[in-house]
Amino acid sequence: MKKETARTVRAFAIELAIYAVLVVAYFFLVLHLLGQWLYELEIHRRYVYAALAILLIIGQAVLLESVITFLIRLIRGRSE
């Protein structure tokens, strides 16, 4: 039981580390590129911005969940 817990914790730590690297890259690439464009949109086309805001957050949620699921399968699958 203890061995299994240790394996799960180790897999989670690896998953977290990989995820952190991906997220940092995401901050710099995507948000930096989108920032000014979204700012302009928020000022001039508020309704488009509102709809896009929802699509962006849902899109990110689905994307990141897929990344997490993939990482879990990859790391835990290998550790078993």
Add this chain to the structure above:
Amino acid sequence: MFFPISGADISPIYLATVGFLIGILGGFFGVGGSFIAGPALRLAGLDWNFAVGTDLAHIVGKSVVAARRHRALGNVDLRLGSIMALGTIGGAEVGAQAIQMLKRAGNVNLVVSIVSIVVYVSIAIFMLWESRKTLRLEKGRAQRGLVKGGKSKKDYSAFGPVTRAIQKVKIWPMVALPTSGIAAISLWTILLVAFVGGLFSGFLGGGAGYIRMPSMVYVLGIPTHLAVGTDLFEIIISASYGTFSHAVKGNVDILIALVMHTGAVIGAQIGVIATQYFAGPKIRLAFVPLPLIGAAIVIYTMISGHKL
């Protein structure tokens, strides 16, 4: 990192950490965590109108992930969630209009701060009273031999008699909720509970799970595990509407919401798994300190005027 939409300068690590913590809360308690996220954004320097709107946007993303996981575990009553979404949307719009009114009057920060403190403290006191009373009742049942071993995961509540009285109110139309084990309940009771939740959501931000989740358990009589999952499903619809409404009014910085959400994805995963190891009253008892932490942050911000 500078966020041009709100004009705020906030560390992305701070935002991702806040997102991670409220992700755990969301997965475990089925709440959006706005009692932490709102005050945390306020502490970082956002005005309340931006904190409310941005938190709503972040809640949408977080709820999508957590609700999918709860759906896989069979913790979502789709019929109840769809009905509640209608009431919540009405309430959220009224709440968002109230925020606009206060914004125009120039006292949004003071009024929302005071209301949030009162609401958070009231919820914590009520849930402390109820869950402790329920756990005592369960212990008594175990001692009398009614519950084998005294460690049942069956969902009892000290508020049970009130819940049963509410379920006896027969105002047409009546709705059956077989997934939640309710033979018949008035549609208006469900809509009223949802409207009040929506009102808090539009006014204080987030999904208002801190008021809707207890209302679903105590007023509608939904088992806690189902209330958690259904609340998350319902929040996707209502918070999307709230986000749109607030964004049109200029209260959403989607970049902040996106950064917070990156942390929430991991947190939600941990929270959902944890619900499988605790019984309903224990989940509710663990919930008690959380609104108090939110209230403490708001009081601190009000007194010191401190921003991170």
